[in-house]
Amino acid sequence: MATHRLTELPADVLKLIEDVIGPALNVETVSAGYNNEIAARLHLGNGGSVFVKGLRQDHPRVWTQQREADVNPFTRGLAATLRWQIRRGGWDLLVFEDLGGxxxxxxxxxxxxxxxxxxxxxxxxxxxxxxxxxxxxxxxxxxxxxxxxxxxxxxxxxxxxxxxxxxxxxxxxxxxxxxxxxxxxxxxxxxxxxxxxxxxxxxxxxxxxxxxxxxxxxxxxxxxxxxxxxxxxxxxxxxxxxxxxxxxxxxxxxxxxxxxxxxxxxx
Incomplete structure (x- = not known):
């Protein structure tokens, strides 16, 4: 079943991310996908960008976050590289390189x-x-x-x-x-x-x-x-x-x- 998607990145979640990766100049929510409450592209001050997806830590499918983190090292060349996993403030967030495309x-x-x-x-x-x-x-x-x-x-x-x-x-x-x-x-x-x-x-x-x-x-x-x-x-x-x-x-x-x-x- 699809997971309800937030249409804007909550301010507290953005702060959690910025505390780890630095300030974001722009936040672009992503509509495609069904498995996450949060899916967004963050454009950073250094000219780069990252893709963030996440679920609340009490979500019944939060285990899928750890599944993705565990699999990522074995998907080199086939998938975006996971750069950070953030578990704070009641959220489980994965920060990937932004592939674009x-x-x-x-x-x-x-x-x-x-x-x-x-x-x-x-x-x-x-x-x-x-x-x-x-x-x-x-x-x-x-x-x-x-x-x-x-x-x-x-x-x-x-x-x-x-x-x-x-x-x-x-x-x-x-x-x-x-x-x-x-x-x-x-x-x-x-x-x-x-x-x-x-x-x-x-x-x-x-x-x-x-x-x-x-x-x-x-x-x-x-x-x-x-x-x-x-x-x-x-x-x-x-x-x-x-x-x-x-x-x-x-x-x-x-x-x-x-x-x-x-x-x-x-x-």
């Missing part, structure tokens, strides 16, 4: 598709550290599989971003960079392109076209088809439940229909 375009024919796929392939070589407290994809999908034994198909040590919404992919200097690692997990490497399939369908691709793009990922063709089939069925159930939750947004309905379309193709 623009959101990825997933529409058919977009030149961004190749860049996203390259980032996905680079991520496939990143192994989830054994001492990092991440949920596994078998754990996350256990509620949605038709057969409990199917979760074994999703096992793996790859570090997975899992939220391939276009807003979470920035195109910066001809490369795709991933932001918002709140739902990072570990699992089989082919799950990244499998999740991308649903977003591609929701962005206007046919199911076959979306799978053709996913198949360019090196992990796809070496994965047994019935493993992907089971994941498609689980995703259909997941998005059906989300779509029937309170006040689903337009994208939720699109993703529900996309997940259904993909699952039907796999059947």
């Amino acid at each position: 623009r959101h990825a375009d997933y529409s058919p024919g977009s030149p961004d598709l190749e860049l996203v796929l390259q980032a996905m392939q680079n991520l496939a070589s990143a192994t989830s550290p054994a001492d990092l407290d991440l949920k596994t994809m078998p754990q996350r999908m256990s509620t949605y599989v038709a057969d409990p034994a199917d979760v074994r198909f999703f096992e793996g040590r790859a570090l997975l971003h899992t939220d391939w919404k276009p807003d979470n992919v920035l195109i910066v200097d001809g490369q795709a960079q991933l932001v918002d690692w709140a739902w990072a997990s570990s699992g089989a490497a082919w799950i990244a392109p499998a999740l991308w399939v649903i977003w591609l369908i929701a962005s206007g691709h046919g199911a076959g076209e979306a799978e053709s793009l996913a198949a360019l990922h090196p992990a796809w063709d070496i994965t047994p088809a019935h493993h992907i089939d089971a994941f498609a069925r689980a995703q259909e159930r997941l998005w059906e439940l989300i779509a029937h939750a309170d006040r689903p947004d337009e994208w939720t309905h699109k993703l529900h229909m996309a997940a259904r379309t993909w699952a039907e193709r796999r059947r």
Whole structure:
């Protein structure tokens, strides 16, 4: 579920940040994203800028802040570098380098598709550290599989971003960079392109076209088809439940229909 976003950075929060990084000349709130109460770009006196995201320390999903902080050292070259974590005044704030750039375009024919796929392939070589407290994809999908034994198909040590919404992919200097690692997990490497399939369908691709793009990922063709089939069925159930939750947004309905379309193709 989306988290209520503050439309202005509270003065007390700005002071907490400035105490650490120095005075800000301008504050630009960011509307994209759903997981944080605060998301803002701060333009600094030295001519630079940073991106800040945060939640109150009593927020039920404040754990996602620590998840992002823990994952960040293992995402070099694929994500913004975390510069500070501030836990004061009842807030948990993450201050990242400001990547700039623009959101990825997933529409058919977009030149961004190749860049996203390259980032996905680079991520496939990143192994989830054994001492990092991440949920596994078998754990996350256990509620949605038709057969409990199917979760074994999703096992793996790859570090997975899992939220391939276009807003979470920035195109910066001809490369795709991933932001918002709140739902990072570990699992089989082919799950990244499998999740991308649903977003591609929701962005206007046919199911076959979306799978053709996913198949360019090196992990796809070496994965047994019935493993992907089971994941498609689980995703259909997941998005059906989300779509029937309170006040689903337009994208939720699109993703529900996309997940259904993909699952039907796999059947």
